[in-house]
Amino acid sequence: MPILEKDVYLKDLLLFYPYLKKQDVISKLRFMHIFPEFRDVYSKIREKNKKDDTSHIIAKVLSYGIDNNIVTINELDELLFLLLEDSLFNSYIYRLDHTNITLDNQEIINEIYQSWELPSEKKILNNVNKTTNSRAFTVCGYREQNNRQNHSELESLRLLLLDKETVLISNKDGSTKESVYPTIVEIDFKRNLLHIRLKDVDNIINSDENVRTMSGRVNNTLNFIDSFNPHINYSNFEDYRTSLYKLEENLLKEKRNKKLILN
Numbered sequence: 001m002p003i004l005e006k007d008v009y010l011k012d013l014l015l016f017y018p019y020l021k022k023q024d025v026i027s028k029l030r031f032m033h034i035f036p037e038f039r040d041v042y043s044k045i046r047e048k049n050k051k052d053d054t055s056h057i058i059a060k061v062l063s064y065g066i067d068n069n070i071v072t073i074n075e076l077d078e079l080l081f082l083l084l085e086d087s088l089f090n091s092y093i094y095r096l097d098h099t100n101i102t103l104d105n106q107e108i109i110n111e112i113y114q115s116w117e118l119p120s121e122k123k124i125l126n127n128v129n130k131t132t133n134s135r136a137f138t139v140c141g142y143r144e145q146n147n148r149q150n151h152s153e154l155e156s157l158r159l160l161l162l163d164k165e166t167v168l169i170s171n172k173d174g175s176t177k178e179s180v181y182p183t184i185v186e187i188d189f190k191r192n193l194l195h196i197r198l199k200d201v202d203n204i205i206n207s208d209e210n211v212r213t214m215s216g217r218v219n220n221t222l223n224f225i226d227s228f229n230p231h232i233n234y235s236n237f238e239d240y241r242t243s244l245y246k247l248e249e250n251l252l253k254e255k256r257n258k259k260l261i262l263n
Contacts, residue, residue, distance in 0.1 A: 009076075010063040012125050015166060015180045017055035019083045025058055028082045034075050035065055073123055080124045081141055081160060084182040088197035092218055096192040097233040103189055104153040116228050118142055118159070128162065128180065135227065136210070136220050137161040137183065147190075155190040161224070167211060170203045181211075183221055187232060194234040196221050 013020075022042070029035045042061050049057060062079075065071035071079075102108045118139050119127045127140040141160040147153040161183040169179045181204070186195040198221075201214055210216040225232050 009066050009125060010059055012128050013059035013062055014056065015128065015178060016080060016083075017053075017059065017177060018169065018179055019080075019087050019182075020055040020058040020062075022054055022058060024083060024086070025062075025079070028079050031082075032075065032078060035071050037070060038065075041065070073125070076125065077123045077141065081143065084160065085158075085184055085197075088182065088184055088199050090198040090200065090214065092196040092198070093237070094194040094196075094234040095237055096188065096194045097235055099189075099230070099233055101189075101230055103155075104150065106152060109154060112230060113142075115230070124160065124162075135224060136164055137224050138164055156186060156188045159185045159187070161185060161221070163211065168205045170205050176205065183217070185221065185225065194225070194232065 026038060029038055038061060041064055042057060045060050045064065046052075046057050049060070052060075062071065062076060066073065066076060101112060116139070117135070119141065122141050122143075124140045127138055138161065139159050140162045143158045143160075144154060145156040145158075147155050163181045163183075166178040167181045168176050170176050182199065184195075184197040186193070186197070188195060196218060198214065198217055201212055201217065204212045206212050208216075210220040225234070
């Protein structure tokens with residue numbers, strides 16, 4: 001199989017370099033049942049680019065996969081979403097208070113998505129360089145979870161936010177690179193939770209505190225959510241230990257009920 005590196009998507013893919021780890025990518029591709037040629041293409045491109053680091057080679061392989069119709073843009077979008085979501089280990093949870101959002105009317109939901117400036121197509125790469133109206137983030141993708149019985153009822157919405165500007169990341173060798181910075185906001189209507197998930201910020205060297213500190217990022221994200229119309233109303237948990245217990249009970253209740261039914 002000849003290696004024809006058109007690199008049409010390479011520039012944007014390289015902005016995701018902290019998340020392009022070989023074993024993680026292979027695992028996700030296997031889970032998605034796509035791109036079985038990945039290892040072979042990786043080896044051939046590695047042979048011709050021995051000085052490139054692993055993430056750069058992976059970006060070239062994925063770009064090759066797109067250019068040669070081995071991977072579709074939608075499949076690449078799903079791969080990136082999975083890789084980003086699995087990398088965000090810092091969680092901040094809030095109580096989702098009453099909202100006036102209709103959750104079982106797709107036409108109304110679509111109008112809300114448009115008002116929130118969600119992308120019309122869930123394609124992360126297509127939205128990386130999208131301009132926004134002075135907002136701190138660009139919504140580059142989203143995932144919906146609907147009720148299993150009533151498929152038209154929205155239960156949860158996960159928004160993938162990328163900083164409007166790329167960040168500078170310091171690497172172990174002392175070098176710096178541009179990178180996207182992802183944030184996932186989950187609006188869990190079913191459990192009345194607002195969940196913010198972030199990556200560590202220790203290696204970000206930007207001077208803006210809203211960019212390089214965790215507290216600044218959380219406040220920035222909440223301010224972004226506050227800009228939504230219709231509004232998302234949320235509040236802090238007053239007694240964290242009691243609230244955490246209630247959250248665990250709420251999450252485990254369904255599993256216990258299923259076991260009781262089976263028994």
